[in-house]
Amino acid sequence: MGIKERKEKHKENLRQSILDAAKKLFLSEGYDATSIRKIAAEIEFSPTTIYLYYKDKAEIAHALHVEGFKLLATQFGVLQFVKDPFERLKAMGEIYLRFALENSDFYELMFVLKEPIAHLKGSCVYENWEEGEQAFQALLYNVSACQQAGYFKNLDTTAVSMIAWSTLHGLCTLKLHGHIDHMSSHEPSLQQMEDIVKQSYNTFMVMLERIK
Amino acid sequence: MGIKERKEKHKENLRQSILDAAKKLFLSEGYDATSIRKIAAEIEFSPTTIYLYYKDKAEIAHALHVEGFKLLATQFGVLQFVKDPFERLKAMGEIYLRFALENSDFYELMFVLKEPIAHLKGSCVYENWEEGEQAFQALLYNVSACQQAGYFKNLDTTAVSMIAWSTLHGLCTLKLHGHIDHMSSHEPSLQQMEDIVKQSYNTFMVMLERIK
């Protein structure tokens, strides 16, 4: 029947369909609600079959984590058209922010959860965090370009990059984990801001621009 | 009525010893490994007894979360002796950073996990996040004092405070979740830094100081 045919097709690339099922569940119900058993039910195989294709749940998490970085990389793609270094850095931050807020589950997997990258250390040949490094190198490049254009004088490129990343990451996670919302509901100065994240980001950019 | 009072006290005692047991487990084994059943075993009561004193696990998490904020508040205490506003802001950041790195489990509970503050919304009279607010108000006060001393001119106090908090929070979480370490092991520019967090923080302070 139709189901059997579909099953046959799945068998051809079971590893991929496990990942697809995981992704589907993960995007619709979040990471915690994505259990091995639910993935198995989705592809209509027994839970133990998953372990024939992935070492454990962390390995699936890592595979999704890689997908997330691919998605972010494509969104960073437009940056090549922004010629002015500072404008490019600004745009990079905006893309990062939007990515985090619009793909919060992916963001969690990429920059919050320990599992996907802890998995690296456990397995393989002491593999490093390739995805994160690439993104950071792009940031380093942009910060460096800004410095050549006269920004961030006498400041360490790496340290400035770390700060830029940290600020954005902090803003994203405080928002995503509900801390900003919980505070804005009662703190008057925050209540007045209509978009705290966006306004804070803009202020940060003004701060960066005004470093003498 | 003496008997009733003693009973009340016993009830209070048990509620407190549940919290103590939870804290002990949580500090030695982390949040995830602190299960209701383990807490029960620690105080030598059955797991269900816990539910006579706390609504659910999130309520225990919230109680510990409050303890964490008390601890942070005492560490902030020394700030009153720092008269210069900018130096005080600097010291505040250093205390925050040290607190996060030395009490990573508490930090997770206070600023990362959703459970303890999501619990607020679920129960009570739409209670707000008192602890977080108080800490933020202290930050607002210090940023405002800096502005009166000529720093951060023409910048919104709340936005600057949000950025300061975000930057510190970002730095802390990237470190605590292993993202910095995973990157520093292969990225050359990071390898050269002996203490990435500390050096980045210092750079951030220089950046703030140099805003024209």
Add this chain to the structure above:
DNA sequence: TTGCATAAGTTAACAGTGTTAACTATATTT
């Protein structure tokens, strides 16, 4: 064709988790 090894997938189980309904034993009140 028979016999067998390998691969692929399944069943059943282990050791946990948070949480709840229903029960018991004890102490207090009527």
Add this chain to the structure above:
DNA sequence: AAATATAGTTAACACTGTTAACTTATGCAA
């Protein structure tokens, strides 16, 4: 003494990740 309220327990539900042991199907050499 009987009724009631309190405190705590047992047993269960519905989950979780993960593993050992089993079955079934396939391809290949004798």
